[in-house]
Amino acid sequence: MLPESVFKTADLPVGDRFEAWTQRMGRTHAPMQLASDRAADYRAHQRMIGLGDVTVWPATFDHLVFRRTPKLIRQSDPEVYHLSLLLRGEGAAAWDRQEAAYRVNDIHTNCSSRSYEIHTGADPVSLVGVEIPRSLVALPANRADQVIGSRISGREGVGALLAQFLVQLASDTGSYQPSDGPRLGTVLADLVTAVFAGALDAEALLPPETRGRTLALRIKAFIRRNLGDQELTPARIAAAHHISRSHLYRLFQAEGLTVASYIRDQRLENARRDLADPALRATPVHAVAARWGFPRAAEFTRAFRAAHGVPPSELRRQAVAQEREARPEGRGPCAN
Structure with a gap:
């Protein structure tokens, strides 16, 4: 089984739950200010799956507002990209005077080096989050950063490959050995890089090895769709x-x-x-x-x-x- 830890607010006293969730989110991505209209009895469940330098975290949680401020960035910046595949609920993000709304099967992107504010809907949300060092996205940093905040579809193209990979991984970690983690992290880094390149219409910038591995994933998905x-x-x-x-x-x-x-x-x-x-x-x-x-x-x-x-x-x-x-x-x- 892959390295994994589980956090459930239900395991904690009611009065400690929201603060514990705030601390957990600070370790998962980066320190943030969190607020919720459910803070008095907060419900959240998160799994953290280690894939070498990449982390995947399926989670379900109550209404939440995330704020990453310039002050928090100065205090601590792990220099990671974050992606969230929304599986249930809704959300919206604001950054640099821009806004975007997200629906089920959309992929949201942000970066620990930039300030933002994210709101989830009134109902609980379920998502699969990804934390990936910026250095593992094999595109020029000034180009990759242009993707931040974009809403990427998880229903078609490379976005669908990424979504399928995340859902499959989250649903079954038991079929892998701990030694598979770094390999899966490389696959995920390739997919994220390809998703960013697609959003920029810059596939030509992809390293040959990334193009090859991504093409192999596309072909395997095609095969699985046509097995009959x-x-x-x-x-x-x-x-x-x-x-x-x-x-x-x-x-x-x-x-x-x-x-x-x-x-x-x-x-x-x-x-x-x-x-x-x-x-x-x-x-x-x-x-x-x-x-x-x-x-x-x-x-x-x-x-x-x-x-x-x-x-x-x-x-x-x-x-x-x-x-x-x-x-x-x-x-x-x-x-x-």
């Missing part, structure tokens, strides 16, 4: 991204992968997930296989057994047995 297509071939993938097949192969070789193995492993993992899903129990095994790009049942069974150690029908049987064992005694799935 039996015509998902290296030639089609390369054409969709305007590169040669040899370039495509080199991108995957740099990660110790082949295109074919990545497609196969993704298809098998999605099939495994569906076969273990109680809601899909009535779906025949061959239909699950076809959904994920395996039109021939025998081929699917061989590949599945090689990957998971059991045939698909046996995995489904094991999932049914585990569900029954976990069910309270004497209660069926429709009992009340």
Whole structure:
């Protein structure tokens, strides 16, 4: 599991909660003045996930006003960029006589070296925050700083890749080893750099290695969206991204992968997930296989057994047995 710490105001006496949250935010990003109309009994829950020099923090919290003032900047400036992917609620920011409002799936940006004021809505907000040293964003500082305050869409383009990466990471840290943290931090730094470059229309400024890793992430997302297509071939993938097949192969070789193995492993993992899903129990095994790009049942069974150690029908049987064992005694799935 990745290094992670959890903070919950519910673990504290009511009178200490808001002050503790203020201190937590000061350590998470940079010292700020915080205010809230819920300060008397503040509710907040935050996880901090360490990825080397980069930190990701999923959080849910009550109404809040953040103020980062010139005085606080002079007192302490860790020189980090902050990004927030808004998952629930709403917010607005003001800086340098500019203002922006944010909705769900927008990405907000700010910097510890600049003053700002941020307001969340009356209802609790949920977000995934990112703290990344300015030095890790591989763009000229004077250009990268022009992005600060911008509202970036997490629904399309590289912004969607960043949003998907953050949501997936926040939902499942248990599948990673602590040693994976720095590697994931590098991936995240590449995505943030690419998002900034896209906002500036300055992709040409990206270092070649960042362009390559970001392109590989785009291609993997394309593959995952098209796993059910039996015509998902290296030639089609390369054409969709305007590169040669040899370039495509080199991108995957740099990660110790082949295109074919990545497609196969993704298809098998999605099939495994569906076969273990109680809601899909009535779906025949061959239909699950076809959904994920395996039109021939025998081929699917061989590949599945090689990957998971059991045939698909046996995995489904094991999932049914585990569900029954976990069910309270004497209660069926429709009992009340």
